[in-house]
Amino acid sequence: MRQGDDPFRIHSSRCLMSSRPRTEPEVEQKPDAAGGWGSVHALTSILAREQVPALGTEILMKQNKTDGFMCVSCSWAKPAEPHAFEFCENGAKATIWEITEKRTTPEFFAEHTVSELRTWSDHALEQNGRLTHPMRYDAASDKYVPVGWDEAFAxxxxxxxxxxxxxxxxxSSGRASLEASYMYQLFGRMYGTNNFPDSSxxxxxSTSVGLPPVIGSPVGxxxxxxxxxxxxxxxxxxxxxxNSPRMLHPLQGAVKRGVPIITFNPLRERGLERFVDPQSPTQMIAGGTRISSQYCQVRVGGDIAAIVGLCKAVIEADDVAKQIGGPRILDVGFIEEHTHGFEAFAACCRDQAWAxxxxxxxxxxxxIRRAAGAYIHASAVIANYGMGVTQHEYGVETVQMIVNLLLLRGNIGKPGAGISPVRGHSNVQGQRTVGISEKTKLVPLDALEELYQFEPPREDGLATxxxxxxxxxxxxxxxxxxxxNFARAVPERSLIEPAWMKMRLSVQIATKLNRTHLLPGEATYLLPCLGRIExxxxxxGPQAxxxxxxxxxxxxxxxxxxxVSEHVRSEPFIVAGLAKATLPPNPSVDWDKWVSNYAFVRDAIEATYPDQFKDFNKRMFTPGGFPRPIEARERVWKTPNGKANFTVPESLTNRREQGADIYQLVTLRADGQFNTTVYSEDDRFRGVKGGRNVVLMNEKDMARLALKKGDMLILSTAVDDGIRRELGGLIVLPYDIPEKCxxxxxxxxxxxxxxWHFAKESxxxxxxxxxVRVTVQHEGG
Structure with a gap:
């Protein structure tokens, strides 16, 4: 791959777990369907474990309801007419995880050094419970010690x-509300920085970068x-x-109407195969609904080629229709009126060899032709995608390829059709809307300058x-x-962790203890905040x-x-406290007024973004939410040429072709996990039990390598850049995944x-x- 004078060449990185996990993971023969009795048992278990059975059930009934609270887990849409139980298994786990009766108190920190806590698993750290007091790291004792709020802010x-x-x-992680996010970005810009990396x-x-040039919107x-x-x-x-289990409800409804659902994914995922609605006694008995009518196991990194194939099949069908004088397959009127670049794209598709x-x-x-046939025979098509598309070297191009497919038949800007990037964290999209971005072109700096009478920095800041x-x-x-949990979530972890502790200042606003908190800088503060459910x-009075x-x-x-404690504070309170302690007084910003009543913050958001948040306070509890105006929904294209644009892909693959001994590793989240938070060591939907230190591999690849289930492996990154990257102690398990993946x-x-292994442009x-390369790890090795 690369590299020349990369500054990371001087480092080395090795993470080798030489001992076998205490419980060897294994794969069950029949993983659970999504939902069903497995979900019921999982929720019952976590309610008991977190010691909140009665309270948890009562609060869950308010989840994703208009008069309740929005899920702290995924960001999937909330219906205007919710189900009786408008939560999924993972959303319920996130809620129970937050309202746990367990506590991480000053007494706990007095008993454990930070060095000791670094030996705990991620699961054990968060399972210890909610943080209750502001804490300061004391290097002499290697412990966190209590600190008052005023002292911490000062x-x-x-x-x-x-x-x-x-x-x-x-x-910012994406958990914070619109109100806290707006205050946070304003504080930072008044301080003098545009360094606002986030979980996006x-x-x-790749969505935010890929969509604007082709449809004029950074969102779906x-x-x-x-x-x-x-x-x-x-x-x-x-x-x-x-990642978004409540989405299975509308998918189930679509299946009942006879709508084909076509999936392109390397692994066969249970939720896209079969769903059992726990709210339906009939389904609990009968075994649920088949979701995907066609499941194409694309190779890791093969999405662009698959989508080009879909487009090629559609264009070829239209070429035949023209030759015989039949009805056109393409939406010619839409293409001529609304798009640019079709001929170049069509020529590219025609030129590709099927082999x-x-x-x-x-x-x-x-x-591919079968899937294209379903596309052709539908007058309204939705294309959903997630991080299996965006987290690739050519992720931006893959996003734009999905748009190409939709444009062929006018499937953007009409009912029942469109592009649907499925986001992860609950407000990760919203925080961008109110200014959390390192890209200054995405932030109304002139409006902020006029409203608050300061000169914001104008140069782009640092992305992740x-x-x-x-x-x-x-x-x-x-x-x-x-x-x-930044240090745990980013690449190059073995280099980031020691470097983190050389920083002067680390301030962590959090609800629970995690790995990043155990990497103290010279001055380190742990500030406990209210959760959204509190x-x-x-x-x-009480704020919304x-x-x-x-x-x-x-x-x-x-x-x-x-x-959880009288000593925790809200995120807006903490942001305001930091701002007041850092910035000179500004008569145009009354932080105390904003904290006393968040409606004033919403007024400020509306003043900054009047086209997006008209009558914000009046509309915020609209059943189903109120939609922001997205021009592409109306076929208004806010692109430089005023058209929706076809693009020609630079590459047909999202991976670099390697030698015969190279495998393509795809990283996954388990069903008992959300982002870096691990609720359980099991992965029920994939049938993995007893641990997370596993490698899932095709049985043919295992046979070629003379591997058997349970053998221990070492993975090493197959690049030559002067850094050694290894992860050992991994148990190999057979799984339905394409060869060489x-x-x-x-x-x-x-x-x-x-x-440096990231998506171009984004x-x-x-x-x-x-x-990666795969080698056998021998006992004691």
């Missing part, structure tokens, strides 16, 4: 004043109601089971990959994290907050339970991902296609 403010603003990173940089930045065009009108639904690299498309994609011509580079080379000196009482879902609809949310769990496998870590 000390952090003094540190920030002493640092160059451009050396400070202000990260690690997942859907589909509303929840479109699923009731769709006549065909495609999935590309999106695992509904673990090449089959070899690269791993999908046969017959399968850039922030990591700054941490490694020492130019990043301070890091404030509004939620998240009642947020301020001077004018808001967030945006994957379909660009805005929802209000009200806390339902008493705070293997799978392992995130974030454990992040140690194998080079920091810099999203290419975690779904990592070239």
């Amino acid at each position: 000390a952090i403010g003094a540190e920030l004043k002493a640092l160059e603003p451009r050396s400070v990173v202000m990260y 940089n690690m997942c859907h930045e 065009t589909v509303l929840l109601s479109d699923f009731d009108k769709a006549e065909c639904i495609f999935f590309f690299g999106q695992n509904t089971t673990t 090449d498309l089959e070899r690269i994609s791993g999908v046969s011509e017959a399968e 990959v850039d922030a990591c580079k700054g941490i490694l080379d020492g130019t990043v000196r301070g890091f404030i994290s509004l939620g998240g 009642i947020d009482r301020q001077e004018t 907050v808001s967030m945006e879902d994957s379909t660009a609809c805005i929802h209000g949310s009200r806390g339902q339970r008493e705070p 293997i799978a392992g769990y995130y974030p454990e496998c992040n140690v194998l991902i080079p920091l 810099k999203v870590p290419a975690a779904k296609s990592v070239p």
Whole structure:
């Protein structure tokens, strides 16, 4: 692959677990269907484990309801007419995880050094419970010690004043509300930085970069109601089971209407095969609904070739129709009126050889033509995709290829059709909407300057990959994290962790203890915040907050339970406290007024984004949310040429072709996991029990390597850049995955991902296609 004078060549990285896990993982012969009794048993278990059986059930009834709270897990759309139980298994786990009765108190920190806690698993750290007091790291004792809020704010403010603003990173995870996110970005810009990396940089930045040039919008065009009108639904690299399980309800409805659902994904995922609705006694008995009518197991990195094949089949069918004088297959009127670049794209597709498309994609011509036939016979098609598309070297191009497919038959800007990027964290899309971005062109800096009478910095800030580079080379000196587990979530973990502890300042705003908190800088503070489910009482009474879902609809949310401790504070309170301690007084910003009543923050958001948030306070509790205006839904293209644009792909593959001994590693999340939070060591839907240190491999590959189930492996990154990246102690398990492709769990496998291995243009870590070598690890090795 590369590299020349990469600054990381001087490092070495090795993460080798030489001992066998205490419980050897294994694969069950029949993994559970999504939903069903397995979900019921899983929820019953976690309710008991977190000691909240009665309270948990009561609060779950308010989840994703108009008069309740928005899920703290995924960002899938919330219906105007919710089900009685409008939560999925993972959403319920996230809620129970937050309202646990377990506590991480000052007494706990007094008993354990930070060095000792670093030996705990990620699961054990968070399972210890909610943080209850603000804490400061004491290097002499290697322990966190209590600190008062005023003292913490004053000390952090003094540190920030002493640092160059451009050396400070202000990260946000996607959990924070629109109100907290708006305040956070304003604080940072008044401080003097545009360094606002966020979790979008690690997942859907390929969407934010890929969509604007081709449809003029950085977000999708589909509303929840479109699923009731769709006549065909495609999935590309999106695992509904673990990432957005409530989406299975509209999919189940589509199946009942006879709508074909066609999936392109390397692994066979249970939620896209069969779903059992736990709210339906009939389904619990009968075994549920088949979801995918066709399941194409594309090779890791083969999505572009597969989509080119779909487009080629559609265009060829239209060529035949023209020759015989039959009805046109393409939407010629739409293409002529609304698009640009069709002829060049069509020529590219016609020129591709089917043998090449089959070899690269791993999908046969017959399968691709069958899927194209379903596309052709539908008048309204939705294309969904996830990080299996965006986290590749050519992730941006893959996003644009999906748009090409939709444009061929006018499937953007009409009911039942459109592009549907399925986002992850609950407000990761919304925080971008209100200014959390390192790209200044995406932020209304002139409006902020006029409203608040300050000169915001105008140069672009650091994205996630850039922030990591700054941490490694020492130019990043301070890091404030509004939620998240940054050091655990990013690539190059074995290099990032020691470098993190050389920073001057680390401030972590969090609900639970995680790995990043155990990497203290010279000055380190752990600030416990209220969760979204807790009642947020301020001077004018209980407050509500808001967030945006994957379909660009805005929802209000009200806390339902008493705070975990009298010593925790809301995220807006903490952001305001940091701002007041750091910034000189500004008569145009009344932080205290905003904290006393978040409606004033929403007024400020509306003033900054009047076209997006008209009558914000009046509409925030609209059933089903109120949609932001997305022009592409109306076939208004905010592109430079005023058209929707076809694009010609630079490459047919999302991976670099390697030697015969190279495998493509795709990193996965388990069903008992959300982002870096691990609720359980099992992965029920994939049938993996007893641990996460596993490699899933095709049985033919295992036979070629003379491997048997349970053998222990070492994975090493197959690049030559002066850095040794290894992960050992991994047990191989047979799985239904294409040959030469293997799978392992995130974030454990992040140690194998080079920091420079990211999507072109978007810099999203290419975690779904990592070239690795496989060697056997012998006992004691």
